[in-house]
Amino acid sequence: MTTTVATAIRRTGSWSFTTGFAAFMHKSPRARRARSTRTRGAALLALVALSSCTSPQENHSQGDALAGPSGGAIVWNDHAKIGQSWWFALPKLRNESDSPVELIDARVLDLPKGLKVNRYAAFDSEETRGVALIFPDGDPQFPAATYKDYSKQPIKLDPGKENYIYHSVKVTVTGPVSGEASTCRFTYTQGSDRFTQDLPCRFTLSLEK
Structure with a gap:
């Protein structure tokens, strides 16, 4: 069965003690x-x-070492069904700092009503033949169950380099979807310090009519 995947890109303006004695x-x-x-x-x-x-x-300072794709794209599909699960890619990251970082977590902060997180994973873009922006779970073009999941271990990102491993989230449709996800939070370490950084990641689904 062929699945139609729709995406749209919209440009945007470019996360004492006192003791009494x-x-x-x-x-x-x-x-x-x-x-x-x-x-x-x-x-x-x-x-x-x-x-x-x-x-x-x-130890959880706000970081600024990471950068994602520019342009403010929103990824969406309007053929979703209740009970169905979909995979969305989170931003592919680049280390803009002068020191290596290790990614240890990625989360969507504002999933819209009607969607529920099923799981997170991290895939090798070479194995998935590029970044799989959006696919329904079980699609033969994106056999997620056969790919190695790198999210269970720190993912090293060298200075000035873009990562070939990207995070993804699998969501399940629980009802009519209202709104869109807009922000993802990445947690990483740099030396002995731990940081979090929020980046845009816009996606949503609409029920098939």
């Missing part, structure tokens, strides 16, 4: 020392707890 200063020296020891211990535990809560955020 007054209450126990009237106690005996031994009592003050014991109370002071307990107070320091409690403060230390609180500091450790605070550090464990805030350190992931401190």
Whole structure:
């Protein structure tokens, strides 16, 4: 069966602790020392707890090393059916920085109503014979189940290079689709630091009439 794939391109304009000591200063020296020891211990535990809560955020800085395709294209198809699954390619990335990065995650931030994420994957563009922008799941031209999934391991991207591996998302149609996806978030490491960066990734589906 032949599937018609429709795409449209639209140009756009080019992501202290304070401890009071007054209450126990009237106690005996031994009592003050014991109370002071307990107070320091409690403060230390609180500091450790605070550090464990805030350190992931401190290590998740907003990055700017990545770039995707320019032009603001939207990928879409108007022959979708409820219960059907589709694959969409996320932007193929280029490392614009002077240091290598390792991609460790990719996510769609704003999937429209009517679509549900089934899974994420990362494919080799040479194996898929180019970037597969959009395909219904099970299409013989895009046998996703036979391709190696690189998303389970860090994907290295050298300085100034475009990656030949690209991320994809498989979505399932749960009802009439309202709106479009517009933003993807990529998480990567550079040295010992971890970053997130949001990039445009516009796609949607419409139910077949």
